[in-house]
Amino acid sequence: MIQAVRGMKDLLPTEAARWQAIEQLARQVFQCYGFQEIRLPLLERTELFARSIGESTDIVEKEMYTFNDRHGDSLTLRPEATASVVRAFIENHLDQGAGVKKYFTIGPMFRYERPQKGRYRQFHQINCEAFGVDAPELDAELILMLMDLLEKFGLDQVRLIINSLGCPGCRPGFKQDLTEFLARQVEHLCPDCQRRVATNPLRVFDCKSKTCQEMVTAAPTLQEQLCPDCRRHLDRVLELISGFGLSFEVNPRLVRGLDYYTRTAFEVVTTQLGAQDAIAGGGRYNGLVKALGGPDLPAIGFAIGQERLAALLTDSRLGSEPHPFLFIAALGAAARYRGFQLLQEIRKLGLAAEMEFTDRSLKAQMSIADRRKATYVLILGDRELATGEAPLRHMAGGGQETMALAGLAPALARRFAAEEGT
RNA sequence: GUGGGCGUAGCUCAGUCGGUGGAGCACCGGGUUGUGGCCCCGGAGGCCGCGGGUUCAAGUCCCGUCGCUCACCCCA
Numbered sequence: 001m002i003q004a005v006r007g008m009k010d011l012l013p014t015e016a017a018r019w020q021a022i023e024q025l026a027r028q029v030f031q032c033y034g035f036q037e038i039r040l041p042l043l044e045r046t047e048l049f050a051r052s053i054g055e056s057t058d059i060v061e062k063e064m065y066t067f068n069d070r071h072g073d074s075l076t077l078r079p080e081a082t083a084s085v086v087r088a089f090i091e092n093h094l095d096q097g098a099g100v101k102k103y104f105t106i107g108p109m110f111r112y113e114r115p116q117k118g119r120y121r122q123f124h125q126i127n128c129e130a131f132g133v134d135a136p137e138l139d140a141e142l143i144l145m146l147m148d149l150l151e152k153f154g155l156d157q158v159r160l161i162i163n164s165l166g167c168p169g170c171r172p173g174f175k176q177d178l179t180e181f182l183a184r185q186v187e188h189l190c191p192d193c194q195r196r197v198a199t200n201p202l203r204v205f206d207c208k209s210k211t212c213q214e215m216v217t218a219a220p221t222l223q224e225q226l227c228p229d230c231r232r233h234l235d236r237v238l239e240l241i242s243g244f245g246l247s248f249e250v251n252p253r254l255v256r257g258l259d260y261y262t263r264t265a266f267e268v269v270t271t272q273l274g275a276q277d278a279i280a281g282g283g284r285y286n287g288l289v290k291a292l293g294g295p296d297l298p299a300i301g302f303a304i305g306q307e308r309l310a311a312l313l314t315d316s317r318l319g320s321e322p323h324p325f326l327f328i329a330a331l332g333a334a335a336r337y338r339g340f341q342l343l344q345e346i347r348k349l350g351l352a353a354e355m356e357f358t359d360r361s362l363k364a365q366m367s368i369a370d371r372r373k374a375t376y377v378l379i380l381g382d383r384e385l386a387t388g389e390a391p392l393r394h395m396a397g398g399g400q401e402t403m404a405l406a407g408l409a410p411a412l413a414r415r416f417a418a419e420e421g422t
Numbered sequence: 423g424u425g426g427g428c429g430u431a432g433c434u435c436a437g438u439c440g441g442u443g444g445a446g447c448a449c450c451g452g453g454u455u456g457u458g459g460c461c462c463c464g465g466a467g468g469c470c471g472c473g474g475g476u477u478c479a480a481g482u483c484c485c486g487u488c489g490c491u492c493a494c495c496c497c498a
Contacts, residue, residue: 003489006489006490057496058495058496058497059496059497062423062496063496063497080497080498109498111496111497111498113495113496113497114423114424114493114494114495114496115490115491116491116492116493116494117491117492117493118497118498119496119497119498123497123498124498125498126498127498192494192495203496208494256497257496257497258497267498274492274493275492275493275494276496276497276498278497278498279498280498281497281498282498302498303498304498305497305498306498307498308498309498329456329457331456361451361456361457362456362457362458363452363454363456363457363458364450364451364458365457365458366457366458366459367457367458367459368458369458370458370459371458371459374458377457377458379456379457381456383456391456391457393457393458395458395459398458398459400457
């Protein structure tokens with residue numbers, strides 16, 4: 001048996017319906033905040049990710065699906081969306097025109113990681129990115145929009161965590177101080193953190209080892225060393241999102257794994273997902289557009305993990321499965337042919353209709369109609385073909401009436417409009 | 423990449439001391455010459471993940487391997 005590739009999931013009808021509902025609500029909310037949808041390629045030149053995410057990050061070093069195409073160009077299945085959005089922004093000259101530019105995109109990402117709960121090799125993100133404005137109001141707006149959306153999904157057991165990662169003016173100095181602090185007592189760090197001192201010292205703040213945790217309590221924090229501009233920016237963001245009944249916490253230990261982030265970083269976590277607890281994360285990346293060859297424009301964005309979000313909504317009624325308005329139970333070849341014609345007439349009027357094409361007893365066909373949750377069943381046999389009238393059974397009520405076959409489709413359409421239509 | 427748990431019917435899972443593999447749900451048919459749900463009767467469905475070993479005999483014990491899963495790591 002050929003199985004799906006490791007870490008890649010089939011979305012079956014029940015779950016696909018929930019995903020559609022998620023996307024529909026997200027689109028609706030994003031529209032209110034002025035975000036427009038864009039759709040981007042899944043494949044990009046490898047260089048794009050190496051330059052944006054960072055050469056020495058785990059994502060680029062060991063998690064990307066990278067291969068050479070038939071011309072020998074190195075291509076990569078995107079491990080995240082921001083780099084592609086920025087590339088498209090620059091390439092299509094979307095910076096032209098006045099004001100902030102806001103985009104969202106929804107789709108699959110690929111990372112070669114060991115699968116576990118809430119982590120897959122093909123996973124899906126709902127991404128929002130905004131370009132051109134450095135004002136803290138934009139940071140606040142984005143965070144408020146994210147929380148607005150999560151609230152509309154009915155999520156309450158979530159925590160919003162905010163931090164500032166500084167800027168090229170203040171972060172390098174801090175990073176230097178921290179590295180020196182850690183290097184002085186490197187032998188007390190766990191093996192992972194000994195490696196992190198060289199690769200990503202900020203990550204030590206995130207370590208789960210008790211001894212590492214104790215050590216970093218004495219370490220310098222970025223909060224203390226933010227430059228005045230970064231300090232003001234963070235304070236203003238916090239001030240702006242306060243007063244909307246939103247609870248949040250500032251956590252100096254929140255760090256991001258991607259190199260391009262500057263200043264505001266935030267994450268939304270839950271206790272209900274196991275180890276992979278972040279359902280959304282994002283932040284500012286003021287230097288990225290320029291670093292990728294575009295104009296020197298500030299930007300900010302976030303991503304929602306769609307699998308993780310969907311996992312939190314399994315109990316909700318989001319995404320009801322469709323059911324036919326009419327099921328045609330036909331007995332015999334002649335009736336099946338007539339039923340087939342009726343089926344098509346009804347569908348062309350926009351109603352959902354189904355019938356069974358195999359020779360099964362009326363009882364069996366009724367049973368199928370019941371399981372499909374059909375509203376009505378039309379029973380069609382030789383008798384009905386002769387008289388031109390057929391019984392129409394209302395499944396929920398159990399009542400039955402006689403309908404003329406001539407003009408049946410429009411009659412049903414009128415009834416649908418009255419009973420279930422808009 | 424490292425570690426733990428688990429692989430038995432479509433699904434969820436029993437299977438004792440090694441002795442001819444089961445249940446519930448789902449599916450098919452019947453109980454109604456042409457009427458669903460509830461109920462009753464019957465039926466179909468298994469390389470017990472795969473390979474090797476021990477044994478008179480292996481779903482069961484041992485080794486290997488593959489898969490799934492959870493955690494580390496990383497992150498959405």
